[in-house]
Amino acid sequence: xxTLGIDPGTRVMGYGIVDxxxxxxKHVDNGGIFTDSADPLNKRLKVIYDEICGIIQQYxxxxxxxxxxxxxxNIKSALKLGHSRGVAILxxxxxxxxxxxxxxxxxxxxxxGYGRAEKGQxxxxxxxxxxxxxxxxxxxxxxLAAAICHINTAGTTNRRKMNEMR
Amino acid sequence: xxTLGIDPGTRVMGYGIVDxxxxxxKHVDNGGIFTDSADPLNKRLKVIYDEICGIIQQYxxxxxxxxxxxxxxNIKSALKLGHSRGVAILxxxxxxxxxxxxxxxxxxxxxxGYGRAEKGQxxxxxxxxxxxxxxxxxxxxxxLAAAICHINTAGTTNRRKMNEMR
Numbered sequence: 001x002x003t004l005g006i007d008p009g010t011r012v013m014g015y016g017i018v019d020x021x022x023x024x025x026k027h028v029d030n031g032g033i034f035t036d037s038a039d040p041l042n043k044r045l046k047v048i049y050d051e052i053c054g055i056i057q058q059y060x061x062x063x064x065x066x067x068x069x070x071x072x073x074n075i076k077s078a079l080k081l082g083h084s085r086g087v088a089i090l091x092x093x094x095x096x097x098x099x100x101x102x103x104x105x106x107x108x109x110x111x112x113g114y115g116r117a118e119k120g121q122x123x124x125x126x127x128x129x130x131x132x133x134x135x136x137x138x139x140x141x142x143x144l145a146a147a148i149c150h151i152n153t154a155g156t157t158n159r160r161k162m163n164e165m166r
Numbered sequence: 167x168x169t170l171g172i173d174p175g176t177r178v179m180g181y182g183i184v185d186x187x188x189x190x191x192k193h194v195d196n197g198g199i200f201t202d203s204a205d206p207l208n209k210r211l212k213v214i215y216d217e218i219c220g221i222i223q224q225y226x227x228x229x230x231x232x233x234x235x236x237x238x239x240n241i242k243s244a245l246k247l248g249h250s251r252g253v254a255i256l257x258x259x260x261x262x263x264x265x266x267x268x269x270x271x272x273x274x275x276x277x278x279g280y281g282r283a284e285k286g287q288x289x290x291x292x293x294x295x296x297x298x299x300x301x302x303x304x305x306x307x308x309x310l311a312a313a314i315c316h317i318n319t320a321g322t323t324n325r326r327k328m329n330e331m332r
Contacts, residue, residue, distance in 0.1 A: 070245065
């Protein structure tokens with residue numbers, strides 16, 4: 001099973017692809033979709049949508065695991081983040097993929113064993129778990145963590161398919 | 167010039183198409199895209215995206231005028247609204263349309279002459295301005311108002327193209 005993890009963001013949207021091979025994890029790729037804050041919103045949303053469509057086409061994941069967001073600093077940035085997350089979910093849905101959501105706490109717990117872990121701890125654990133030559137960029141690490149969270153919660157009640165969510 | 171006005175919403179997304187013919191306004195169509203709150207988010211976003219793509223294909227508007235949102239009751243609903251508004255903007259952008267944004271105050275002022283007008287007043291004025299046989303549904307009226315706002319602010323500094331926004 002190949003999982004595309006997504007860490008939603010307006011400036012940087014992290015992505016990470018992980019294969020579950022038997023009981024082990026295999027890193028496929030990771031990176032970030034960067035948008036220019038000097039660009040208008042419609043252009044930035046199209047960049048995110050097109051890039052995620054491209055990643056799906058290139059790597060053919062079986063499912064998407066995306067971080068659930070229900071808290072944010074303020075209304076304005078929450079609205080902005082919603083725009084980006086919406087087009088990312090749409091890209092997956094238009095490709096016919098099932099989408100699973102996990103809270104930041106569940107994702108951190110899945111990789112560090114502690115729901116309130118720091119970003120740096122997540123990056124370090126991702127490096128170890130996926131046997132990477134170096135620590136991945138923070139947003140990409142969060143996306144890889146989302147993918148691992150999905151793989152590791154297979155068959156548990158923590159797994160929340162978006163089709164089962166409201 | 168044909169303008170597609172959009173009133174973004176998660177449960178109902180209003181739309182309204184208005185032609186500017188010389189100095190007069192001509193109503194073309196209006197309605198709402200309804201999504202079922204019992205459906206998962208990804209399905210609802212796909213419904214909104216597909217419906218707006220269909221409306222654009224059917225009516226071939228020249229531009230989109232969409233209500234700008236920067237305030238909301240709470241973070242959770244702001245995030246949700248952001249998802250819906252994001253896929254609506256993406257549908258217009260993927261069709262190559264220019265997108266203009268107006269604040270709720272500017273839209274109300276454009277049709278009622280008063281930025282804090284009630285929903286009912288907007289509906290009544292839309293009926294009069296567009297010579298409709300009956301009062302349109304509230305979300306559709308707001309969408310028609312967004313279209314009229316765009317038409318009426320042509321050449322003024324109130325016109326804010328998304329390409330010129332951050």
